[in-house]
Amino acid sequence: MPTAPERLALTDLGVAGCDAVLDLPGARRFHAESVRRWVFKRGARAAADMTDLPREMRRALAERYDVRRTRVALERRSRDGTIKLLLELRDGHTVETVMIPEGVRRTLCVSTQVGCGVRCAFCASGMLGLVRNLSPGEIVEQFLTVRELLAAQGEALSNMVLMGGGEPLNNFENVKTALDALNSPRGAGFGARRITVSTIGIPAKIDRLEELGQQINLAVSLHAPNEELRGRLIPGADRVPLAAVLAAAARFFARSGREVTYEYVLLRDVNDTPECARQLARLLQGARCRVNLIPLNDVRGLPFRRPTPQAVERMAALLEEKGIRTTVRRSRGRDIDAACGQLRRRHASGAALPRPDRAAP
Numbered sequence: 001m002p003t004a005p006e007r008l009a010l011t012d013l014g015v016a017g018c019d020a021v022l023d024l025p026g027a028r029r030f031h032a033e034s035v036r037r038w039v040f041k042r043g044a045r046a047a048a049d050m051t052d053l054p055r056e057m058r059r060a061l062a063e064r065y066d067v068r069r070t071r072v073a074l075e076r077r078s079r080d081g082t083i084k085l086l087l088e089l090r091d092g093h094t095v096e097t098v099m100i101p102e103g104v105r106r107t108l109c110v111s112t113q114v115g116c117g118v119r120c121a122f123c124a125s126g127m128l129g130l131v132r133n134l135s136p137g138e139i140v141e142q143f144l145t146v147r148e149l150l151a152a153q154g155e156a157l158s159n160m161v162l163m164g165g166g167e168p169l170n171n172f173e174n175v176k177t178a179l180d181a182l183n184s185p186r187g188a189g190f191g192a193r194r195i196t197v198s199t200i201g202i203p204a205k206i207d208r209l210e211e212l213g214q215q216i217n218l219a220v221s222l223h224a225p226n227e228e229l230r231g232r233l234i235p236g237a238d239r240v241p242l243a244a245v246l247a248a249a250a251r252f253f254a255r256s257g258r259e260v261t262y263e264y265v266l267l268r269d270v271n272d273t274p275e276c277a278r279q280l281a282r283l284l285q286g287a288r289c290r291v292n293l294i295p296l297n298d299v300r301g302l303p304f305r306r307p308t309p310q311a312v313e314r315m316a317a318l319l320e321e322k323g324i325r326t327t328v329r330r331s332r333g334r335d336i337d338a339a340c341g342q343l344r345r346r347h348a349s350g351a352a353l354p355r356p357d358r359a360a361p
Ligand code: SAH
Pocket: 118, 120, 122, 123, 124, 162, 163, 164, 165, 166, 167, 168, 198, 199, 200, 219, 220, 221, 263, 264, 265, 294, 295, 296, 297, 298, 299, 340
């Protein structure tokens, strides 16, 4: 029996793709404009919401397309204001999206793949490998969903980081369509300079980063100051020599004038030693960059531990001493499994799910 062609979601079409609605009977240019506005700006959930379209067109639109394709399977709120959502995709897979408040900032941490093929040794997302890429709409809907939650409490997102599950540059085309929909004045209108793409460091893709938005920011996950250690922490095929990663980051800075952030997950007694700090300082000497130290969020079943607070301080101090601007990331939402793939893992393993209530504990 032939299977019906899969229905598309309007969020998947992207800004230009919404012109597809011009195929509907009687559709004119301004109807396509209207659809774009409803989907990305006004956050319609169904064609029936699009009240300035003729009724016939709404019906035809609903026959052909869904507006969205994800639903919130779980919503958890931390005492510290962090909100974590587990979104269920149409095929039953789940991804996490997290909103982190910090002063006046409201940062959204977006996933780009189900699972991840890079398989960093300390990361929950890669434990089961890559399941599949997220579609453009599945990326955009993380933003739309959280934007609505915040609007309900009179707040708005200020920043977005592609630092959730997955390697964004391994899903380049869909990430590109999604960021264009978020970025474009005809889409959600969220400025590229407020968006950061975090990558394990894939030079050929870093060289194409402008395609994702002229003013996009780059973060590179380094994690080790030498080849041998980086090879142990990132055993996957996506790892390229450190020199090539740094050169690509330097090219990015030269083109864009935008400073690169290096992320460095601190693992106790593995990469948090004074010797590692000295090597890292030497490696980054003279580069226009900053370092973001991330104390490990423990992942059950993996053989790494959080560094001691003293080791974190020592690392930061040694780098600063060498003139490298360094920040330490505070862990947020630990009471709700907010960190890095914890909730999805719990869900996938069939373990008892946390209570789906919305109240803070
Ligand atoms: N694949 C991209 C983006 C996703 S991960 C990348 O590698 O940058 C975003 C950041 O979270 C990366 O720096 C990653 O190394 C870090 N991370 C992964 N697992 C972590 C853990 N258990 N504790 C703390 N940070 C973690």
